[in-house]
Amino acid sequence: MTQLTRSDGAYIRRRSQLLEEIRDRGVADERVLSAIGRVPRECFVDQALRHRAYEDLALPIGLGQTISQPSTVAFQTMLLDTQPGDSILEIGTGSGYQAAVLCEMGVRVYSIERHRKLHERAKSILNELNYRALLRTGDGTLGWPSLAPFDGVLVTAGAIEIPRILLNQLREPADKNSQGGRLIVPIGDREKQYMTKVIRTGPDSYDSEKCGRFRFVPLVSG
């Protein structure tokens, strides 16, 4: 693999321009913006596409999959509403970029990917950049029962409906004043999905809201 570097001046300048674009698109959460500002996105895309790493675009990462658009990564991270030390499960590791952003948020990151090749590639990039995330292959719609409950579950592929099993793996609120686990998942058909945020409010109760329209690669079960 080519040498990965965190300090290429040209990339750093483009990264700060990207942050302005993300801000213009309505993500005003400074913790999220500064996390994105610390992740070298050029390291997560193919060499041939590195010059486009700081355009606000999804880019191909092989096997018909994409690294999400940076403003979408920012938006999903903002909706997760994390506190340092939270336990977060990502479904769809892909390039590993979103996992790196979550690491920069100071949370414990677990991530599942169904394609072994993408999993291996993400694992080696995250290691090389010193990001600590626990990754595995498998069907993320089943969650990661042995590590549950999670303070947040982030699905980075479009689902037809809310994966029920993931709801059960959200943390219940400890008391009336504390927040339960959050599930962020794009729900819809192949063409468009509504970003959906579900919050666990009790043992059998959840609140949900729709937060804008997006287009993701499909979540594939089995």
Ligand code: SAH
């Ligand atoms: N978060 C990624 C974006 C990945 S695109 C990034 O930052 O680059 C969505 C990913 O979800 C794809 O890699 C796809 O293979 C994966 N995926 C789709 N269905 C899945 C499933 N059921 N379990 C785990 N991964 C899945």
